Amino acid sequence: MAGNSDPLTPRAKIAVTAGKAVAAASRAAGRGSGSVIGGKVALRLDPDLLARLAQHLDVTLVSATNGKTTTTRLIAEALKAAGPVVSNALGANMPAGITSALAGGSDARFGVIEVDEKYLAGVARDTDPKCIALLNLSRDQLDRAAETRMLAENWREGLAGSKAVIVANADDPLVVWAASSSPNVIWVAAGQMWKDDAWSCPSCGGVMQRPGDDWFCGECGFRRPTPSWALSGDHVLDPHGSAWPIHLQLPGRANKANAASSAAVAAVFGVPPQVALERMYQVQAVAGRYDVVQFQGRDLRLLLAKNPAGWLETFSLIDPPPTPVILSVNARGADGTDTSWLWDVDYTRLSGHPICVIGDRKLDLAVRLEVANQQFQVCENLDQAIQLCPPGRIEVIANYTAFQDLRRRVGN
Template sequence: MAESAQPLSARARLAVTAGKAAAAVSRAAGRGSGSVIGGRVALKVDPELLSRLAGHLEVVLVSATNGKTTTTRLIAEALRAGGEVVSNALGANMPAGITSALSAGATARFGVLEVDEKYLAGVARDVTPRAIALLNLSRDQLDRAAETRMLAERWREGLQGSKATIIANADDPLVVWAASSSPDVIWAAVGQEWKDDAWSCPACGGVLHRPDAVHWQCGECGFGRPAPSWVLSGDTVVDPHGTPWPIRLQLPGRANKANAATAAAVAAALGIHPQVALERMQSVAAVAGRYDVVQHQGRDIRLLLAKNPAGWLETFSLIDPPPAPVILSVNARGADGTDTSWLWDVDYGRLAGHPIAVIGDRRLDLAVRLEVAGVQFRVCETLDEAVQMLPQGRIEAIANYTAFQDMRRIVGN
């Protein structure tokens, strides 16, 4: 059990008040939720505020390239069976955003926090988590993010000797190597569709061999897939006792079943029975606008987020079959990463047969990629133009980060 919340010092109380005031000003000015600027101001007033705010909480951290926002939401829903939860549900996952989120958690028992991959070790040091979920590592924001092997090494060094229980994906070699430095690891076999960042051994650089669809092992040093305690099997997750528990979600796709399986393992580590945890996850229908179906110009549009090659691969498996119309939107602003070379790692040939409209700041980059893939498309200036030119049927709108936010503002979501 976490300790009871201790009264904050005068400085910490001032920091929280200043942060909330800055956030309110940001919201009033129409500049977003204010969580980031609020956290930055609060941390300027009290640099130790994050650790003070987390002191009474049983903290769970979630980090990955893909799926951390959804998994964070699913874990939070599961843990509400055991008490009040505070969480950065809107995805502000760097220290400032996390600080803002925790400032609302004075009466909470649990803190469930999504953490940007680059900040995981530092945040873990500050908040002393009970559990850390590590889902995957793949290429993302190529202009500024560390190469995936370097991120794994940062995790490995930062988590070495951690007292937290690590719940790690046994199917991702980079995650396994990173987690292996920790003394208390629960391995979950939840799959890894995207394998192009894990062909060489993170331990020695040798070639990883994959004798079947499940197992992997280095041919040189022997580093290989650990035996998992939790296993995703179709529409069930099998617990360490061999008991299968059904996964019934409103969220679509295999990737979300994997997220739910990980969330069930995390919840169990904090004392929530798998049946209770999974039943509570059924209430989640959308996550920060993702998977929402909205009406715009008399058409149903489903909003789907895909930020990098691994995310696009999973998203393609979600969309309705041809001839369902599709809108693709790509930006390359600061939050996205300004390097669009990752487009060439995505198999856009999977969209053959779909009527496609292309929008976004970097629509011409995407158009070139689709042209090479041999996929028919039309470039449009705006979302409204794209909607008007597409044939009848529910539109699947796939966008990267800031393009997704642009789309949400236009449709009023």
């Protein structure tokens, strides 16, 4: 709010103070970061707090099924070139967690906020973002999120007429359909490895044609828009046709795609691609993802994969056979309790790797691997799996709560 250095009302200040106190108490009790419970208390005391905290910020929202947390980190790093940034870097991406994060950034100029797909429209209403990055939509948490077209429709209706600049992936038909209701869209050719959620047209239900990297609906004419930014190998192509090298410490094609979208967002705020991409090199690991940790005399690389699209990208990262692989799957509330998605993952890509299976739903995963004709061993826990793995580095792939379990066990 121009001319007002302190936009918070007395009630809002009390809410922020109370939220921080509850969060600190939660941390002291060893119950995690406290950001969610602190945010819930603060919002209970002042339901308009999120809007109040956002009003002095230039806000960017980031939403997608996969890559939200990493892209949020990359954008935040890039925008630091232009001023102080506040961000929910730990991934608490629903309104309570977002409120907690913003409450800690009173001197920031930019807010870079990861938002759960289901909450995007509401958070956009509260925070009046200058930019919204939409990366992808695919099946995930089937018991909670329903099917992907419903999410796309939720986005499309919630963002219709938005004043924000939408930076959207031109290669995902669901994202394109969702973003097309907005008047100001920057299209990025970020690629799409997983295509199994967009074989029917989100606009009319017709069959999608997919020649090469292009796509269009043969019935209603809905088609891939012409991108102004593109990922091309190890470079980002900007709207002027200049190619800027991507230097990341994060592995894989998906992170290069995240960097391309992040560069397009940074440009909205006046940060040139070269500066943005150079700053992204600072990001080494994101909430433990991609970390290599020493544990029981072995090097373990921790990889997060929460849904079929994520597993597909992760398989492209791992070292070639005979590198051993430990797979861990849970089905707790934060994962989604429905594990039917395991049948959508192509586990034949693990042929030649010694495989150990752990986690709450190790037997679900074992049945799936058996059908895929993979050789594997079911283990009680991480320690036993490591004992059974041949020497050398181990790739450990886990879904959300299984990943948190692993991090606690290895002290990461």
